[in-house]
Amino acid sequence: MNKGRSITVSAPAKLHLLGEHSVVYGKPTILTAIGLRTTVTISQGRTIQKDFIFLQKIIEKIIKKELKLKKMPLYSMSLSSQIPLGTGLGSSASLSASYIGALLSYLRVTWNLQLINRLTFEAEKMFAGNPSGGDNSTVVYGGLIWFRKENPILKLIHPLPFSIPQKLAKNFVLINTGKPEETTAQMVALVKNLYERKPKHVNKILEDQERLVKELLPVLKRADEKEFLKIIKEGEKNLENLGVVSKSAQSIIREIENAGGAAKIIGAGGVKNASGMLLSFHKSRRVIVSIAKSYNLSYFSAKLGVEGVKIE
Secondary structure, eight states: OOTTOEEEEEEEEEEEEEOTTGGGGTOOEEEEEEEEEEEEEEESSSOBOGGGHHHHHHHHHHHHHHHTOSSOOOOEEEEEEOSOTTSSSOHHHHHHHHHHHHHHHHTTOOOOHHHHHHHHHHHHHHHHSSOOSHHHHHHHHBSEEEEEEEETTEEEEEEOSSOOOHHHHTTEEEEEOOOOSSOHHHHHHHHHHHHHHOHHHHHHHHHHHHHHHHHHHHHHHHTOHHHHHHHHHHHHHHHHHTTOBOHHHHHHHHHHHHTTOEEEEOSSOBSSSOOOEEEEEOSSHHHHHHHHHHTTOOEEOOOBSOBOSEEO
16 A cells, blocks of 8 residues: 655654743743754565664554554654753654654655644653653644643643744753653652642742743743843752752753853753753853863754654
8 A cells, every 4th residue: 555655754852941840730831842853764664673662562552543443554664863862852752753743644644733743642651651741742843832731631832923032042052961860750750759748849939930931931032131041040940949950960050150151951850960951051152162071061052943843
């Protein structure tokens, strides 16, 4: 039926500008798709890369249930990714969205972002335990996303009608502190345990994070550098008070702050050693680069607000 067909689909990475962890508790977050992509190609054959057999089983189970298929036709799948794994850039969501988009297209299902997003969320449940739905929404729809989980069956996904002004965008640097020892699910559980022990303390943090996210929206639009730095610093301090940022990552962040910049984790974080990727900002990009080099950490810039999942 699919003789000679080959479908290639890619999906971007994502990062939280602000709102990670609090989004799990019904607070808003602002996310952006970034210019690192996972690419999946599906064609006729019967070959799956060995490292992705587990992923194949998850994706095929989800699609067979959706399409009411008893058996999946044979196919070959290959993938490549520019996204560092386990660093808060949504590698699992990007991988799942590109695989699901490619497989649905190979099966001649009409391209439908809502369907791809819904099925990618199902895959994310297998990877992250209790995901908010923000990661999959961002890698599927792309751009800047305002996301809020109102309740288990209602999620507010609002693509923002503007991009990050170049005045801000040119001075972002991502610093890789390394892959955390903890999984996303473990970090979500860590915050949940803290919430159960100290609900008033955690609620105060979550409410403050919501205030900051709401304040960030107009600040981004008008490229207010001074207010942006202030909000990112306060947001990072809230994340540290939730206990999701390692001491080693905090020391890097303090150094960036002392140099007149700001930095924060962009995903679930990590506490034993590394905390994943840091989003760093300074009016002079060279200051961030110098600090990253002093810690012998890799760093890079990536375009923010890029297109979501797409057929190549």
